Amino acid sequence: MATKIIPVVAVVGPGAIGTTVAAMLHEVGRTPLLCGRTPRDHLTLLEDGRPMTVPGPVRTSQKQITHAADLVFLAVKTTQIDAAAEWLSALVGPQTVVCVLQNGIEQIEMVRPHAPGGHIVPAVVWFPAQTQSDGSVRLRGEARLTLPDTAAARVVAQALQGTRCAADLAENFSSLAWRKLLQNAVAGLMALTHRRSGMFSRADIAGLALAYLRECLAVANAEGIELGVEVPQEILGKFQSAPADMGTSILTDRETGRPLEWDIRNGIIARRGRAHGVPTPISDILVPLLAAASDGPG
């Protein structure tokens, strides 16, 4: 009888998103290898207060890796890719698929130099998850990813099949990724004000958010992305109808004094705008403020 070969799956960066995906895989008996920075003997995911334990240990040295993995979920922050590069050198071989669970639209360009032989798959991560002070992760919402409709993405979808993390393949992946980018870009305002979604009920903030979203949309359209004029209002409406205490990962990073993903969430709009000759006056003010808030000096 033929033996079923179980793919070796690794999660690099077992934080909010990495822990969620690891827990969904563990729940169906596909416990991944955990590669992180902080040593832990297990991970904990909380859903509606119910804990799920993912057995570790979280490995913290690349020397512990002896073979390439079949599939790597990369879930470090974009500001941490360089520091995590040695994990990719150890885990990625010519057959390895690297699914990048990060915000933005530049996953392939950013990860390719560190995984030249692998097949890189960008993902749109739709669910909010938050690390608590004790290291456990609180999942708020259903775990769901969108992937491009490619052969490598099908490897990811197959690994997640039967788990509670949905992985949809989308022909219009670029449009969906840009839509999420617009949502992330405007959420950057929360990092500047230190306020949660409730602030979007203010008329002045709603006006600024809408003007910024329209600027982002003009850049997306210049990139050839088909997003309609209704999108800015839809995104603003989502923030306005969210619980007033709903945060965003860039606000969490600001509150904990960590580097912000300002370049991939906000800087990109100004960069791509410049390339297409689209004026970005709001970005030109927001981006230096976010960059200085993140990186200083001072």
Ligand SMILES: NC(=O)c1ccc[n+]([C@@H]2O[C@H](COP(=O)([O-])OP(=O)(O)OC[C@H]3O[C@@H](n4cnc5c(N)ncnc54)[C@H](OP(=O)(O)O)[C@@H]3O)[C@@H](O)[C@H]2O)c1
């Ligand atoms: N959280 C959300 O709701 C959400 C939603 C959509 C998209 N995203 C995106 O998903 C990505 C991941 O975000 P996140 O919120 O999951 O971040 P996170 O909670 O900060 O997780 C990052 C993880 O990477 C680990 N790490 C840092 N440097 C490392 C290294 N050199 N080697 C291995 N592991 C390392 C961190 O370890 P430590 O524990 O030591 O810090 C942490 O466990 C980001 O691009 C974010 O924008 C997040």
